[in-house]
Amino acid sequence: MAVKFFGQFLVEKGIVSRDGLLKAIELQEQKNLKLGEMALAMGYVTQKDIDRAHNAQLSKDMKLGDLLVEMGILTIERLGVVIARQKETHLYIGEALVLVGALTSAQLRQYLEEFKADQARYVTDRIELPAGVPNSRIWEMTADLTYKMITRVLDIQFRAEKCRSVASLDANFMMAAMDLSGDVQARYLISVSQGLQKRVARAILREESVENEPTEVLEDTVMEFVNVVCGNVAAKASQMGAIIDINPPVAIHPPATGLPVPEGHTALCFPIHVGEGEKMELILLIRR
Amino acid sequence: MKSILVVDDSLSVARQLEKIINESGEFTCIGHAKNGAEAIKMNHTDNPDIICMDMNMPGMDGLTALRSLVVLDKEVKVVMVTSLGGVGDKFTEALKLGAKNVISKPFEPDNVLQILRQL
Numbered sequence: 001m002a003v004k005f006f007g008q009f010l011v012e013k014g015i016v017s018r019d020g021l022l023k024a025i026e027l028q029e030q031k032n033l034k035l036g037e038m039a040l041a042m043g044y045v046t047q048k049d050i051d052r053a054h055n056a057q058l059s060k061d062m063k064l065g066d067l068l069v070e071m072g073i074l075t076i077e078r079l080g081v082v083i084a085r086q087k088e089t090h091l092y093i094g095e096a097l098v099l100v101g102a103l104t105s106a107q108l109r110q111y112l113e114e115f116k117a118d119q120a121r122y123v124t125d126r127i128e129l130p131a132g133v134p135n136s137r138i139w140e141m142t143a144d145l146t147y148k149m150i151t152r153v154l155d156i157q158f159r160a161e162k163c164r165s166v167a168s169l170d171a172n173f174m175m176a177a178m179d180l181s182g183d184v185q186a187r188y189l190i191s192v193s194q195g196l197q198k199r200v201a202r203a204i205l206r207e208e209s210v211e212n213e214p215t216e217v218l219e220d221t222v223m224e225f226v227n228v229v230c231g232n233v234a235a236k237a238s239q240m241g242a243i244i245d246i247n248p249p250v251a252i253h254p255p256a257t258g259l260p261v262p263e264g265h266t267a268l269c270f271p272i273h274v275g276e277g278e279k280m281e282l283i284l285l286i287r288r
Numbered sequence: 289m290k291s292i293l294v295v296d297d298s299l300s301v302a303r304q305l306e307k308i309i310n311e312s313g314e315f316t317c318i319g320h321a322k323n324g325a326e327a328i329k330m331n332h333t334d335n336p337d338i339i340c341m342d343m344n345m346p347g348m349d350g351l352t353a354l355r356s357l358v359v360l361d362k363e364v365k366v367v368m369v370t371s372l373g374g375v376g377d378k379f380t381e382a383l384k385l386g387a388k389n390v391i392s393k394p395f396e397p398d399n400v401l402q403i404l405r406q407l
Contacts, residue, residue, distance in 0.1 A: 004373065008392070012399065022380075205304065228394050235375045
């Protein structure tokens with residue numbers, strides 16, 4: 001039901017053992033050279049160059065390849081050649097599983113098809129964002145995955161309104177927020193009306209009625225929904241080559257006047273129309 | 289019947305897992321810890337057969353707790369239950385640290401039970 005990678009899919013289904021997967025990962029770690037190792041193997045840089053670049057990385061938040069180019073150690077053309085070589089020689093987990101004897105070639109083909117079918121529901125649909133938003137591909141995927149999780153996890157039918165930039169956040173019954181860090185710096189928020197909070201709670205708790213549930217539990221279900229979406233966003237982002245770390249979610253009770261957008265942030269609002277009298281929004285506060 | 293300790297800061301996830309575990313007729317949930325530190329204490333006092341533990345928790349997180357648990361108790365069987373299961377690095381780190389498996393959120397009850405039965 002969640003965003004997965006192939007090795008995980010196989011272990012979860014009991015097709016490959018935990019030890020078999022670990023052996024295959026170990027083989028991948030031996031065979032798949034990191035950028036610096038590949039550049040070294042191709043004779044484009046020396047170990048001393050790599051050490052200098054690693055030292056420079058302590059004070060500069062840059063990827064090794066970009067830093068090697070900036071320091072004049074590697075040309076941009078050669079960096080392209082190194083990356084292309086890395087891709088050509090990359091040993092994929094499926095191939096590694098076959099090599100360590102955890103899977104046959106025929107099984108690999110069969111389960112790869114099953115895996116693709118399982119994950120097809122998480123292929124990102126196009127979502128239009130205002131121009132100039134940094135890391136727009138990540139945020140398009142985030143909004144799309146949120147919509148898919150509203151349908152699949154909460155079983156709520158809705159109509160998504162076009163995303164817009166906003167100068168302040170509207171008031172609502174409650175918000176659940178999660179801070180995202182790593183290759184992006186942002187806060188993910190879901191804002192819900194009281195009725196929607198109960199619908200979220202019914203879906204998360206798998207209960208017919210939540211009328212007697214304490215406020216703490218009702219709020220926790222919205223935070224858990226945010227946790228589930230953001231964890232899957234991090235998984236999808238890792239497939240796109242970006243690292244996203246998540247932090248524990250928090251509940252926010254916005255005042256009737258709404259909330260200001262923090263300085264230095266772009267606020268994207270994705271209104272989600274669920275029905276008369278109910279209000280739901282996805283908000284992304286993205287650090288510029 | 290195998291005993292299971294649930295470790296998650298989320299009350300709703302603890303409720304979900306407890307329901308799945310207790311309604312299975314094969315397992316029984318013997319408690320709920322809200323973070324890694326509580327899990328280590330409860331593993332010592334309650335000695336569960338299996339621990340189902342979240343990764344992303346305030347205080348001591350799941351991977352830090354897992355590191356300690358496998359050192360303190362050689363027989364411990366930990367399954368991570370996390371929304372980060374699909375992040376390859378996190379999944380691999382959990383297995384390398386000694387987790388028996390990783391269940392991704394959102395999960396289906398059948399999937400949870402199938403993995404618990406493998407232990």
